[in-house]
Amino acid sequence: DAGVTQSPTHLIKTRGQQVTLRCSPKSGHDTVSWYQQALGQGPQFIFQYYEEEERQRGNFPDRFSGHQFPNYSSELNVNALLLGDSALYLCASSLQGGGINGYTFGSGTRLTVV
Amino acid sequence: TQLLEQSPQFLSIQEGENLTVYCNSSSVFSSLQWYRQEPGEGPVLLVTVVTGGEVKKLKRLTFQFGDARKDSSLHITAAQPGDTGLYLCAGARSNDYKLSFGAGTTVTVRA
Numbered sequence: 513d514a515g516v517t518q519s520p521t522h523l524i525k526t527r528g529q530q531v532t533l534r535c536s537p538k539s540g541h542d543t544v545s546w547y548q549q550a551l552g553q554g555p556q557f558i559f560q561y562y563e564e565e566e567r568q569r570g571n572f573p574d575r576f577s578g579h580q581f582p583n584y585s586s587e588l589n590v591n592a593l594l595l596g597d598s599a600l601y602l603c604a605s606s607l608q609g610g611g612i613n614g615y616t617f618g619s620g621t622r623l624t625v626v
Numbered sequence: 627t628q629l630l631e632q633s634p635q636f637l638s639i640q641e642g643e644n645l646t647v648y649c650n651s652s653s654v655f656s657s658l659q660w661y662r663q664e665p666g667e668g669p670v671l672l673v674t675v676v677t678g679g680e681v682k683k684l685k686r687l688t689f690q691f692g693d694a695r696k697d698s699s700l701h702i703t704a705a706q707p708g709d710t711g712l713y714l715c716a717g718a719r720s721n722d723y724k725l726s727f728g729a730g731t732t733v734t735v736r737a
Contacts, residue, residue: 516668545724554630554714554727555669568723602668614659615725617668 516605516618524624525593531623533588537605538616543567544586545615546578547602555602561586562608593625629653630715632728640736642704647731649715650697656720658691658698663712663730672700705735 517536525531537544543562547555557570561580580586584605590597600622604615630651639645649658657676661669673682675691675698682689686709688701702709712732716725 547727552729554716554729555725556727557724560723570724604668613657614671614674617661617670619666619668 516603516616518601518603518618518621520621521619522622522624524626527593527595527625529593530589530591531593533590533601533603533621533623535586535588535603535605535618537584537586537603541605541607541616542584543606543608544580544584545604545606546586546588547604548572549600549602549620551599558588590623595625598623598625629726630717630728632713632715632731634731635729636732636734638734638736639705641706645702645705645733647700647713647715647733648697649699649728651717652696653717653719654695655717656695657718658695659716659718659725660689660698660700661714661716663714664710669714702733705733707735707737709733710735 515538519534545560546558548558549555558572558576559569560567564580575591577589600620602620603618606615630649633648637645657674659674660672663669673689678693678695680691686703690699712730714727714730716727718725
């Protein structure tokens with residue numbers, strides 16, 4: 513049973529560029545959440561997608577956007593990259609929200625902005 | 627400002643010793659979850675506690691949820707090098723889909 517799959521695992525981008533990160537949820541899960549984890553910090557909630565719509569958003573600028581596809585997979589897009597966007601981006605899947613019962617996380621995409 | 631405060635930030639102990647990690651908040655949570663994260667990996671769910679005063683045991687790990695559902699602790703008995711990792715607490719609230727994480731406690735168990 514495949515868990516949450518994220519791609520790519522590592523990425524280096526230049527300031528001002530745009531990046532797309534991808535996530536396939538665990539089999540049977542229909543909800544995808546994205547988190548940003550800076551070095552030495554806990555994950556910070558970016559947004560959650562359910563039924564192909566953004567259901568809730570954290571305190572992140574509009575440069576961060578996402579999408580969920582009919583097969584429940586998801587993309588995270590970040591425009592006009594800043595040095596401060598360097599972090600581990602984690603995708604978490606769950607069933608119908610799942611905040612109360614816990615999430616299954618992927619291994620993350622390490623984004624470095626230079 | 628973190629909604630959940632974890633202490634200590636770092637903990638280094640010898641194999642066989644016991645340790646406790648604390649997670650505190652001024653907010654009430656519907657559930658509180660503990661995750662362990664190893665370098666280069668995502669967090670892995672260890673346990674979810676939902677009832678005030680609840681105690682759950684997972685082999686050598688004991689988790690407790692405070693009576694007021696604002697705080698939690700994780701106790702490891704006879705720690706082993708395999709327990710090394712970043713321990714994160716995360717709270718969930720009713721009508722809120724996100725998890726609020728603490729900054730984590732880095733635990734190192736020396737052989």
